[in-house]
Amino acid sequence: MNLGFLLDSLSPSWNSVAMLSxxxxxxxxxxxxxxxxxxxxxxxxxxTRLHYRCNGLLSLILLVALLWLAAKMDMISLTAISDxxxxxxxxxxxxxxxxxxxxxxxxxxxxxxxSSLKPHVTGNLIHDWWFGIQLNPQFLGIDLKFFFVxxxxxxxxxxxxxxxxxxxxxxxxxxxMILYQLFCAFYILDYFVYExxxxxxxxxxxxxxxxxxxxxxxxxxxxxxxxxxxxxLSNKVELxxxxxxxxxxxxxxxxxxxxxxxxxxxVFKKNxxxxxxxxxxxxxxxxxxxxxxxxxxxxxxxxxxxxxxSSFSLPCGISSPVPYFYPIYLLILLVWRERRDExxxxxxxxxxxxxxxxxxxWRILPYVY
Numbered sequence: 001m002n003l004g005f006l007l008d009s010l011s012p013s014w015n016s017v018a019m020l021s022x023x024x025x026x027x028x029x030x031x032x033x034x035x036x037x038x039x040x041x042x043x044x045x046x047x048t049r050l051h052y053r054c055n056g057l058l059s060l061i062l063l064v065a066l067l068w069l070a071a072k073m074d075m076i077s078l079t080a081i082s083d084x085x086x087x088x089x090x091x092x093x094x095x096x097x098x099x100x101x102x103x104x105x106x107x108x109x110x111x112x113x114x115s116s117l118k119p120h121v122t123g124n125l126i127h128d129w130w131f132g133i134q135l136n137p138q139f140l141g142i143d144l145k146f147f148f149v150x151x152x153x154x155x156x157x158x159x160x161x162x163x164x165x166x167x168x169x170x171x172x173x174x175x176x177m178i179l180y181q182l183f184c185a186f187y188i189l190d191y192f193v194y195e196x197x198x199x200x201x202x203x204x205x206x207x208x209x210x211x212x213x214x215x216x217x218x219x220x221x222x223x224x225x226x227x228x229x230x231x232x233l234s235n236k237v238e239l240x241x242x243x244x245x246x247x248x249x250x251x252x253x254x255x256x257x258x259x260x261x262x263x264x265x266x267v268f269k270k271n272x273x274x275x276x277x278x279x280x281x282x283x284x285x286x287x288x289x290x291x292x293x294x295x296x297x298x299x300x301x302x303x304x305x306x307x308x309x310s311s312f313s314l315p316c317g318i319s320s321p322v323p324y325f326y327p328i329y330l331l332i333l334l335v336w337r338e339r340r341d342e343x344x345x346x347x348x349x350x351x352x353x354x355x356x357x358x359x360x361x362w363r364i365l366p367y368v369y
Contacts, residue, residue, distance in 0.1 A: 011087065011090065012087060012090050012091040012094060013084075013087055013091075015084065015087075016084055016087045016088050016090075016091040017091055019080070019081075019084070019088065020088065020091055020092060020095060023151070023155070023158075024151065026059075026063060027059065027147065027150065027151055027154070028140075028142055028147070030055070030058075030059040030062065030063070031053065031055065031056075031059060031142065031147065031150070032053075032141070032142065034055040034058050034059055034062070035055060035058070036053045036054045036055025036056075036058060037053075037054045037055075037196060038051050038052070038053055038054075039051065039052045039054050039196040039199050040052075040199075041199045041200075041204065041205070042199070042200055042205045042269070044114075044115035044116065044135075045115045046114055046115040048114065048115060048116070050116065050136055050143060052143065052146055052196070052199050054195040054196045054199075056150050056153075056154070056191075056192040056195045057189070057192035057193055057195065059150075059154070060154050060157065060188075060189075060192055063154065063158075064157075064158075064161070067158075078161070078162060078165035079162055079165050079166045079169060080162065081158055081159055081162035081163075082159070082162040082163045082165070082166040082230075082233075083162075083166075085159070085223075085230065089219070089223050092218050092219050092222075092223070093215070093219050095218065096211070096214045096215045096218045096219055097211075097215075099214055099218075100129060100132075100210055100211040100214050100215070101129070103132065103133070103134070103137055103144075103209060103210065103214070104128060104129045104132075104133060104210070106134075106137065107119045107121070107128075107132070107133030107134045107137070108121060108128075108133065110133075110134065115135060116134070116135050116136035116137075116138075117134050117135070117136070117137065118134070118135070119133045119134060120133055120134075120208060121133060128210070129210055129211055130210050130211050130212050131207075131208055131210045131212055132207070132208030132209045132210025132211075132212070132213065133208060133210070134208060134209060135206075135207075135208050135209070136209070137209055144209060145203070145204060145209045145213065146198070146199075146204065148209075148213065148214055148217040148218055149198065149203070149213075149217045149221075150195075151217065151218060152216075152217035152218055152220075152221035152222055153188055153191055153192070153221065154188075155218070155221070155222035156184070156188060156221055156222040156225050156226055157184070157185065157188045158222075159222050159223070159226045159229070160181055160184050160185070160226055160229050163226065163229040163230060163232075163233060164177065164181050164229070166233060167232070167233055170233070172232075172233065172236065174236065174237070174238065175238070175239050175244060175315075176232055176237040176238070176239050176315040176316065176317070177229070177232045177315070179239070179244060179247060179248075179315040180228050180229060180232060180312060180315045180316070181229070183251050183308075183311055183312055183315075184225075184226075184229075184312060186255075187255075187308060187312075190255075190259065194259070194262070194263070196266075197262050197263065197266045200265065200266050200269050202337075202341065206344070224325065224326060224329070225312075225326055227322065227323060227325050227326060228312055228313055228315070228316050228323045228326070231316055231320070231322055231323045232315070232316060232323075235316070235319075235320070237315065237316055237317040237319075239315060239317070243314075246314075247311055247314045247315060248311075250307055250310060250311045250314060251307075251308065251311035253307055254304050254305070254306070254307025254308035254309075254310070254311055255304070255308060256304070257293065257300060257301070257303055257304030257307065258301055258303075258304025258305050258307070258308055259304070260292070260293055260304075261292075261293035261294065261300050261301035261304060262301050264276055264289070264291075264292045264293055264294060265289065265294065265301070268281060268289045276289075276291045276292040277291070277292050279291065282295060284352055284355050284356045284359065285349065285351075285352030285355065285356075287349060287352055288349065288352060288353070288356045290356060290359050290360055294360070295359075295360055296360070296362070296366055297360065297362040297363060297364055297365065297366055298338075298342075298356070298357070298360050298362065298363055298364075299334075299338045299341065299363055299364050300364065302334040302337075302338060302364045303364050303365055305330065305334065306327060306330060306331060306334065306364075309326050309327035309330045310327045312326060312327075313326060313327055334364070335364075338363055338364060342363075
């Protein structure tokens with residue numbers, strides 16, 4: 001691939017702009033009108049709560065059905081996304097850049113003193129643009145933070161499905177591609193089944209909406225998490241039955257730890273007396289859960305996430321480091337995030353956090369880290 005071809009492929013076109021705009025428009029309309037469970041968010045410092053309509057699963061299923069129907073009627077091509085991968089990447093990047101500049105400008109002008117919209121301006125332009133100024137900015141009544149993470153997860157699945165269609169079209173479909181597609185599809189569908197759990201995550205309740213989150217949701221998640229699928233399109237990998245079984249085992253363990261830990265945390269926040277593994281929960285200082293997975297490691301959900309990420313890459317074999325970009329990146333990110341979480345929790349909970357660290361000494365992987 002020469003430089004000229006690469007630059008041409010990365011150039012946004014009106015087609016890519018139309019595809020991205022249509023995608024966002026659909027998500028905005030579907031997210032607003034489709035039925036879904038209304039989930040209250042966490043209590044904010046000003047004693048208010050945001051409410052989220054969790055209809056992501058229905059929105060996703062309906063969108064896939066509509067695209068499949070349109071393809072059957074020869075209105076669109078199922079490989080449209082994979083045919084314009086780099087083009088859509090650059091278009092989405094430019095979109096995230098423009099959105100965050102608007103968020104920065106709007107936040108600086110805001111006089112709202114509510115917890116969701118109160119501007120947090122340090123005076124450092126790069127810092128404020130990167131980390132954001134407002135906690136939960138909205139547009140036409142749509143919570144943008146919740147909207148962008150939903151767009152990223154659905155976008156990831158759409159890219160994968162287009163790559164799968166192209167693999168079938170080119171007659172390169174094999175067990176490696178099937179395994180990768182199944183793992184990712186299950187993970188994404190599971191995310192939307194438990195979408196309400198997202199409302200209690202750190203990103204939603206504490207991170208302000210700036211370039212870090214917008215770029216992460218719109219560009220990083222869909223376009224880097226799908227690298228394995230792109231790689232398998234041009235690299236044939238034949239897995240043995242033993243390798244398939246081992247890969248499934250890694251995925252299963254990762255899923256159990258990831259989903260189990262997040263579920264325990266979410267349930268505990270809703271009902272602190274709910275039994276965990278058949279026993280009353282152990283709570284430090286009346287605030288911090290030290291039972292179940294959270295009594296094994298302080299960020300055990302990160303371990304599950306890392307095992308899942310590894311299972312997405314293992315179908316690609318070990319001939320190249322390229323398909324392992326996602327788990328390697330995720331390891332670096334989660335260690336960095338874990339350090340940030342530790343500092344915040346130490347400041348917020350003080351001696352309670354010290355006691356929790358004494359009781360649960362391991363950060364992510366017991367007896368290792």
